[in-house]
Amino acid sequence: MxxxxxxxxxxxxxxxxxxxxxxxxxxxxxxxxxxxxxxxxxxxxxxxxxxxxxxxxxxxxxxxxxxxxxxxxxxxxxxxxxxxxxxxxxxxxxxxxxxxxxxxxxxxxxxxxxxxxxxxxxxxxxxxxxxxxxxxxxxxxxxxxxxxxxxxxxxxxxxxxxxxxxxxxxxxxxxxxxxxxxxxxxxxxxxMDPMQLKQAKDAMASFRRRKYDYYSQYHQHSGYSWVQPGSYHSFSQRD
The missing domain is CATH 3.10.110.10 (Ubiquitin Conjugating Enzyme)
Known part of the structure; x- marks a missing residue:
């Protein structure tokens, strides 16, 4: 070993x-x-x-x-x-x-x-x-x-x-x-019935848009951080 x-x-x-x-x-x-x-x-x-x-x-x-x-x-x-x-x-x-x-x-x-x-x-x-x-x-x-x-x-x-x-x-x-x-x-x-499928697709599309907006807002600079943007809380710390 x-x-x-x-x-x-x-x-x-x-x-x-x-x-x-x-x-x-x-x-x-x-x-x-x-x-x-x-x-x-x-x-x-x-x-x-x-x-x-x-x-x-x-x-x-x-x-x-x-x-x-x-x-x-x-x-x-x-x-x-x-x-x-x-x-x-x-x-x-x-x-x-x-x-x-x-x-x-x-x-x-x-x-x-x-x-x-x-x-x-x-x-x-x-x-x-x-x-x-x-x-x-x-x-x-x-x-x-x-x-x-x-x-x-x-x-x-x-x-x-x-x-x-x-x-x-x-x-x-x-x-x-x-x-x-x-x-x-x-x-x-x-x-999934058609309505459920549409809701799932809309939710995924909305998540992608929110994710893009988040990165556009907080990742326009270079470098990395272990704290959450706008606060002093680390990513691993639970709310």
């Missing part, structure tokens, strides 16, 4: 995870959204929206499981829930074969955002060598039309599982697994 990690284990891990999440936010991976679990910082909930290719229209929920000795560890695991029909995804567990891209996790070289970028890429460039799902790999190489039909079936199933009914405590009917149903930060979707 790294001596620094051993002496300041909990704090070092927290700092490492915060740094990793900040790096992920900077990448702005198209169609990828991730939020740390409300139960443990070693699990992040996410979803990938596929916008082109054979998996176009897919909404695939996932979880990233980070080793307790990160970053001096093996590669984090990425698991789709429910499992995605893909040659590189275990059909029983939903785990993506990330080791083919990260055979050895290298500290300060490999990062969690790269794992997510790889997960996004497998839907655009399908590989079939050494598959975790031999049936999907064989079908892709021998009957691509039938493969597309299985993918469409998978997309429909994942969409159905992704959308939950509000105020429904029944885990079975909601389609959530026990691993995420009790997580307050689990990513869930619900149907």
């Amino acid at each position: 790294n001596p620094v990690h051993g002496a300041y284990g909990e704090f070092f891990l927290e700092y490492s995870l915060m740094a990793e999440y900040k790096l992920l936010a900077k990448q702005k991976l198209p169609g990828v959204f991730v939020v740390p679990s409300g139960r443990t910082p070693l699990c992040w909930n996410g979803v990938i929206f596929v916008r082109q290719g054979l998996y176009q229209g897919g909404v695939f929920k996932l979880a990233i499981f980070i080793p307790h000795d990160f970053p001096d560890s093996s590669c984090p695991k990425l698991v789709f829930d429910p499992p995605v029909y893909h040659p590189l995804v275990n059909p029983d567990t939903g785990e993506l074969d990330v080791h083919r891209a990260f055979s050895k996790w290298r500290r300060n070289v490999n990062h969690i955002w790269q794992v997510l970028m790889y997960a996004r890429r497998v839907f655009h460039k399908v590989e079939t060598d050494s598959p975790l799902n031999p049936h999907a790999a064989k079908l892709y190489t021998t009957d691509v039309d039938q493969f597309k039909a299985k993918v469409e079936e998978c997309i429909e199933g994942c969409l159905e599982r992704a959308v939950v009914q509000p105020h429904n405590p029944d885990q079975t009917s909601s389609g959530l697994s026990s691993s995420s149903s009790d997580d307050p930060m689990a990513i869930c979707f619900s149907h």
